[in-house]
Amino acid sequence: MEQQQPPISDYGFLSDSRSGALVGKDGSVDWWCPDRFDGSSVFARLLDPGAGHFQLAPVGVGGQGYRVERAYLPDTLVLRTVHHTPHGSVAVVDALAAEVGARAHELGKNSPAVLIRVVQGLSGRVRMALDFAPRPEYGLLTPYLHEQPDGGVLAGAGPIVLMLRAGGLHLRAGTDRVTHEFEVSAGQVIGIDVAFGEAYGDAPARVDPLATLAETTQAWQAFRETHGYSGRYPDLVKHSSTVLTGLTYARSGAVAAALTSSLPEQIGGDRNYDYRYSWLRDFSLTMRALWVAACPDETSRLFAWATRSIGRFGDEPVPVLFGLEGERDISEHHCSHLLGYRGSRPVRVGNDAWRQRQLDVPGEVMSAVWRLRDYLGATFEGELCEMVLGLTEQVASTWRLPDRGIWETRGEERHYVSSKVACWLAMDRAVGLADRLGDRADPRRWAKIRDEIRDTVLREGWNERIGAFTGAFGSPELDASVLALPVTHFLPATDPRMRSTIAMVERELGTEGGLLRRWTTDPAGFLLCSFWLVECLVMTGEQQRAEALFERVAGYSNDVGLFSEQIDLSSGMQLGNTPQALSHIGLINAAWRITRPDSY
Incomplete structure (x- = not known):
């Protein structure tokens, strides 16, 4: 009921x-x-x-x-x-x-x-x-x-x-x-x-x-x-950065993905997950947003938390999320006594996504290391050096495997394009950091693997019949996650293949309200993807369209400027856990892209 x-x-x-x-x-x-x-x-x-x-x-x-x-x-x-x-x-x-x-x-x-x-x-x-x-x-x-x-x-x-x-x-x-x-x-x-x-x-x-x-x-x-911001939309950016501070667990520096558990992606549906933990996938996006909003102390503390949480490497993949003090095992259970938000069950505590193989994680962390490289010293030592080398070698040995992708599907593993691009990102950053990593760095081998990953994505991820990069190798299905290609500088937004992909994604996954769905069967607009589209439009030179879209998407906040994860397409009501860090991160990064189209 x-x-x-x-x-x-x-x-x-x-x-x-x-x-x-x-x-x-x-x-x-x-x-x-x-x-x-x-x-x-x-x-x-x-x-x-x-x-x-x-x-x-x-x-x-x-x-x-x-x-x-x-x-x-x-x-x-x-x-x-x-x-x-x-x-x-x-x-x-x-x-x-x-x-x-x-x-x-x-x-x-x-x-x-x-x-x-x-x-x-x-x-x-x-x-x-x-x-x-x-x-x-x-x-x-x-x-x-x-x-x-x-x-x-x-x-x-x-x-x-x-x-x-x-x-x-x-x-x-x-x-x-x-x-x-x-x-x-x-x-x-x-x-x-x-x-x-x-x-x-x-x-x-x-x-x-x-x-x-x-x-x-x-x-x-x-x-x-103590925080300054000199770009476009300063009131929106400052408020979103305040929300991110509010989601930061001050004792460790970890940023919770959201305050809540089990608010549904669809009323009556079962995609109701516990988001009160810190995702390494969100790491580089969060670091970029905090950096844009001039929060250097928070970026340093968040980075220190990640280094400590990851720890020494074994054969298992690096978990995509941790508890707020670095706990690794956050096994999921159902609260069967709770009815759920408007009858949406199950209600979950814990999140079993920590068990999944998600190949994009090292790339997100390596991207954050790259962003902070000038503050981490000319030579990486101790735990930092071990983490960077360990992540790099893990990508080198596993990038050919399938995984669950950034949307953390609980079905079969696939070769997701966005995951492979993140593997490329990890190897590219490793090559750039090699001179800080001592004698064990192997930039020539890493560069060869990086180039092999790129060639594979360009060959297997591009669907000639669709005229776009699709969500997974060999799939005809579009996925908004491919908008990460220009955002991570894997391909310029002006590349003909990327222009075609952006246009196709906007046409097939876009809505009259300016929102972007993650895939064609997604019943709601996903706010982060909508802000990614804003960034892509800026990078293709469509500044006015990007600004208009940004302002439409920003208008989906509630009366006190808070975003959940998604927006229902028929009613316009907010869906998913709230306040959602990624939605506010997306706003900050899109505002900065509008301010500085060449920002990296």
Whole structure:
């Protein structure tokens, strides 16, 4: 049965660079995994109506005469929602708390795991309703609730505790939730917070919600002040870079692919995956986006995390993704007790794509090494040298094998064109880095393999009958991933074969709304591919068309500038996990390509 949860675009994103939360236009926090992004949830109504939430909104929210407007405070992920009712207006300012005194690159390293909600009366007199119903471990646990002498309520179940405090309000514990109504007049301010703690470890932090909100706002703004961007569409780029910072796990530097798990690519479908991990495939794209947005510290930390996570090489392929602290085994299981977003099942925790052979991974990492080469020294030593040599030799010995491709299909392995191009990229970068790698470098052999890969792609990937490079060797099926050929400089966009491919992909996979599907049977527009098309148009000299397409695709963000993974072609609604790092990365890179068409 389809569950009528709010549209994905209704949610705003909060982050403390340790974890993240989603809060809807109706004032309900429907997703929060407070310990870390890929940890267990305490609120998961996003995936099942009974899996926990914390709603704070006017009584009768959504009724006649009611409307909402919201925006982030400038240069932050602090969200201000204004509820206009027939009786007056009230604002709720939501944030995940930064550590007191945190500034710039300290943001998130020691966050206290506290959700702040500050109610501000703006006009009239508004009756508010609080509904606090935590359900830890994805809804498996219903906590015991204990009233506290200071008027708060302690919720405890399994390994976690949550402390709810609400200014001067005296809260009463129900059987399985806390409900409370109160009135707010113009000028009145009430600070509410929910602090996370461990049942057998650290107790929940105690904070002053108003002071902590001010500290958190200043921490975000100080962070943004250290980053500059001088290209086109600066507001969009700066906001997307803030979202990427919000998806960065500050303790390690890893960037989570998205905040959520199991939001579907198609309502009622089963392609519902857990994206709360860090993909090496996204590595070079992420590095480029952070570099464009002038975030050098983040690029260095992300690179250090990848080097450590990959470790020493064995016979197994390098995994495409890791946990946020470099965990390799993130085996997948189904949460069969959850109904899924609007009935889309299964709900997954973990992602078995870590087991797949995906030949593009070394190329993505090597591309990132190349981008940072001048900052990594004239001679590579130790772990860095071992990683580069190991990746290069792994590509040299495996590039002829089939794999699962960048879309991580769970069917048979094939010879995907984009994977082979990434193998070429790895060998090309290895040749360019050879003088930094010592006596074991073999640039002559590597160059020969690189050229063999290129010849193979040009011969086997080109389909003369279609007049385009297709998704896999010998296949007649188009795939938007081949737009990576000019983006990686495998072939110039102006090459006749590439011009023909770009035109064919745009004609057959494009939509009236300007979006691009990944393949002909894909039911939704994939935002990253749409931004790739923008880059390709720039590189073919079609600057005005590229700008028009960029602005159309950028318009698919929600009211607070967030992108999920895909857009439904019939309704225009957002689909897939959110906020999606790759969509924001695609925007940043496309904006820079428009600014600097010759950028590498």
